Amino acid sequence: xxxxxxxxxxxxxxxxxxxxxxxxxxxxxxxxxxxxxxxxxxxxxxxxxxxxxxxxxxxxxxxxxxxxxxxxxxxxxxxxxxxxxxxxxxxxxxxxxxxxxxxxxxxxxxxxxxxxxxxxxxxxxxxxxxxxxxxxxxxxxxxxxxxxxxxxxxxxxxxxxxxxxxxxxxxxxxxxxxxxxxxxxxxxxxxxxxxx
Amino acid sequence: xxxxxxxxxxxxxxxxxxxxxxxxxxxxxxxxxxxxxxxxxxxxxxxxxxxxxxxxxxxxxxxxxxxxxxxxxxxxxxxxxxxxxxxxxxxxxxxxxxxxxxxxxxxxxxxxxxxxxxxxxxxxxxxxxxxxxxxxxxxxxxxxxxxxxxxxxxxx
Numbered sequence: 001x002x003x004x005x006x007x008x009x010x011x012x013x014x015x016x017x018x019x020x021x022x023x024x025x026x027x028x029x030x031x032x033x034x035x036x037x038x039x040x041x042x043x044x045x046x047x048x049x050x051x052x053x054x055x056x057x058x059x060x061x062x063x064x065x066x067x068x069x070x071x072x073x074x075x076x077x078x079x080x081x082x083x084x085x086x087x088x089x090x091x092x093x094x095x096x097x098x099x100x101x102x103x104x105x106x107x108x109x110x111x112x113x114x115x116x117x118x119x120x121x122x123x124x125x126x127x128x129x130x131x132x133x134x135x136x137x138x139x140x141x142x143x144x145x146x147x148x149x150x151x152x153x154x155x156x157x158x159x160x161x162x163x164x165x166x167x168x169x170x171x172x173x174x175x176x177x178x179x180x181x182x183x184x185x186x187x188x189x190x191x192x193x194x195x196x
Numbered sequence: 197x198x199x200x201x202x203x204x205x206x207x208x209x210x211x212x213x214x215x216x217x218x219x220x221x222x223x224x225x226x227x228x229x230x231x232x233x234x235x236x237x238x239x240x241x242x243x244x245x246x247x248x249x250x251x252x253x254x255x256x257x258x259x260x261x262x263x264x265x266x267x268x269x270x271x272x273x274x275x276x277x278x279x280x281x282x283x284x285x286x287x288x289x290x291x292x293x294x295x296x297x298x299x300x301x302x303x304x305x306x307x308x309x310x311x312x313x314x315x316x317x318x319x320x321x322x323x324x325x326x327x328x329x330x331x332x333x334x335x336x337x338x339x340x341x342x343x344x345x346x347x348x349x350x351x352x
Contacts, residue, residue, distance in 0.1 A: 004349070007349065008349060009349050020306070020316060024315075024316065024317075025315075025317050028315050028317070028318075030315070030318070032317070032318070032321075033315075033317040033318075036317075067302075069225045070225065070226075072225065072226055072227060073227075074224070074225075074227075074302055074303065075227055075303050075304055075307045076302065076303070076304055077304055078304045078305070078306035078307060079306075080306065081304070095344060095345065095348050100304070100305055101329055101332040101334060102299075102302060102304055102305075102332060103304075104334050105332050105333065105334050108334050108335045108336055109333060109334055109335040112333045112334075112335065113302070113332070113333075116302060116331060116332055116333065117301075117302045120221070120224070120300070120301040120302055120331075121221065121224070121225055121301065121302075143341075143344040143348070144336070144341070145341050145344065145345050146341070148338075149338070149341045149342055149345050150345070152338075152342055153342060153345050153346065153349065156342075156346075178324055178329075179321075179324045179325055180320070180321060180324050181320030181321055181323055181324035182324065183329045183332070184329065185329055185330045186330065187330075188338050191337060191338040191339065192338055195338065195339060195342070
């Protein structure tokens with residue numbers, strides 16, 4: 001991220017995302033996520049990442065009342081993602097970085113998500129068009145990218161140039177992201193293979 | 197809980213696994229912490245039955261706690277009775293696994309983790325190692341996401 005910031009990228013996260021990615025992991029008994037949390041905090045300290053106040057409550061409420069199963073709404077979107085969306089909406093010409101596939105799918109492919117939910121629950125899922133339209137009206141034509149695109153873009157910009165086999169390092173990094181929870185599929189990894 | 201008790205009493209591990217899947221789905225559908233906890237318990241018991249140190253006395257004590265719905269005490273009882281190396285992380289692993297399963301049904305990661313009281317980063321890690329992300333389709337290609345990023349970062 002520091003590399004991309006030097007290239008002019010500006011990263012902003014809501015307070016709720018800092019809470020989830022820094023504060024809570026550092027409170028866990030297991031120390032497994034300390035390094036990642038401390039690395040993010042370091043980026044905040046160095047002002048590579050700005051932490052801002054955001055209120056995505058309304059977006060979250062709308063998103064979580066789009067699909068219903070047996071009269072009950074499905075909780076699809078959390079405060080972190082909703083606040084990040086709200087921050088992006090407040091900016092002009094924005095992109096939002098979200099690694100979780102559910103929120104991305106809700107924005108890009110709501111009918112595909114409906115099908116997925118119906119397959120999972122073995123029952124009809126009700127789509128509340130009014131809430132979805134209100135959600136879309138607020139987020140607009142927002143672009144979603146994942147950590148994997150940031151890494152691929154950094155590769156294009158020369159981040160791995162000092163490595164002997166930089167393409168292999170890029171692909172290794174993408175696999176690492178996938179196995180750490182970034183919502184990319186094996187098919188998308190194949191796409192990266194073909195692109196680079 | 198009767199179903200869990202019945203399956204546990206006759207050491208029916210496949211039934212406990214089936215119940216765990218059923219309760220996970222209901223937890224997602226009903227946004228229910230109670231169902232999520234039942235799913236964790238069913239899965240936990242299916243694993244415990246396979247452990248060395250599970251004897252008739254412990255089985256009876258667990259059955260009695262299931263009847264009284266004193267779930268937390270079940271985990272404590274097992275931790276006391278079975279050598280640590282066999283069960284130390286079992287309740288935590290069960291929580292993470294069931295949270296991932298609930299997320300796979302469509303519920304957000306954080307809500308799924310909250311339902312089972314599992315640490316969110318561990319659920320994320322676990323999900324990354326499963327086929328769960330493959331099940332949710334998005335429409336935009338990697339190429340088009342990269343193009344968006346280039347436009348935004350190079351043209352600004």
